[in-house]
Amino acid sequence: MAKNPVFDETYRRYLSEFACLDIKKRAPVLGVEPDGDGVLVRFFTEIYRVSQQGVTGPNGRRPIHAVSVVLLKYFILCPQETPEDDRWVSYRDFKDAAPFVGAFANNTEQTIADNFCGDADGLAAACTRLGGTKADQDLPYDVAMQVYALPRIPLLLLFNDSDDEFSSSCSVLFERRAEKFLDMECLAIVGWLFSDYLERVRGRMDTF
Numbered sequence: 001m002a003k004n005p006v007f008d009e010t011y012r013r014y015l016s017e018f019a020c021l022d023i024k025k026r027a028p029v030l031g032v033e034p035d036g037d038g039v040l041v042r043f044f045t046e047i048y049r050v051s052q053q054g055v056t057g058p059n060g061r062r063p064i065h066a067v068s069v070v071l072l073k074y075f076i077l078c079p080q081e082t083p084e085d086d087r088w089v090s091y092r093d094f095k096d097a098a099p100f101v102g103a104f105a106n107n108t109e110q111t112i113a114d115n116f117c118g119d120a121d122g123l124a125a126a127c128t129r130l131g132g133t134k135a136d137q138d139l140p141y142d143v144a145m146q147v148y149a150l151p152r153i154p155l156l157l158l159f160n161d162s163d164d165e166f167s168s169s170c171s172v173l174f175e176r177r178a179e180k181f182l183d184m185e186c187l188a189i190v191g192w193l194f195s196d197y198l199e200r201v202r203g204r205m206d207t208f
Contacts, residue, residue, distance in 0.1 A: 007065045014072040019052040026078045031151025041071060044130050044149055044197055066189050073186050074150055083177035088156050090171060094179050100188040108191035109170045115199050117168040120161045122202055127157060129201040149190045152181050
């Protein structure tokens, strides 16, 4: 399949912006590890290397466009210091989320609810395979797990399975400060990839 030239143009533009950054200064804020002329960053369970030459995954190849964009924007949008507001909020609560709210609800929350209907244990196991842990709070849900997408971007998954009265439901929350690290399009992409990875690791361990 031929590469989309728009994707390649976007990728090159973000790489040129990345090349102008002081990565060593941003590394502590982002929770990443400098590596020679680049930096290592964990995205869910995989370690990626980002440098002026490009984004590479554990297999040494460039990952899918969505992952490349999220990783590059994570560096480009880095705040000067780590924000303090760690309150959990829904995606729709972010100021600029409106254009993507419907897609996030359908592609992330409803997709997880549908894929794991009748399989709450499978969802908990999939979250664990993605590095997730049980939520610190005692929450009234069948599954309440925290999963880190990026070092400063944790997700809180809340799932109730279907019963005689209600269909299965899912909410994926972010910390309020997530909007300081990624824009709304990238946070929506993170949600979509999260739902996709959960479905993948239920049956097999793919390389992302």
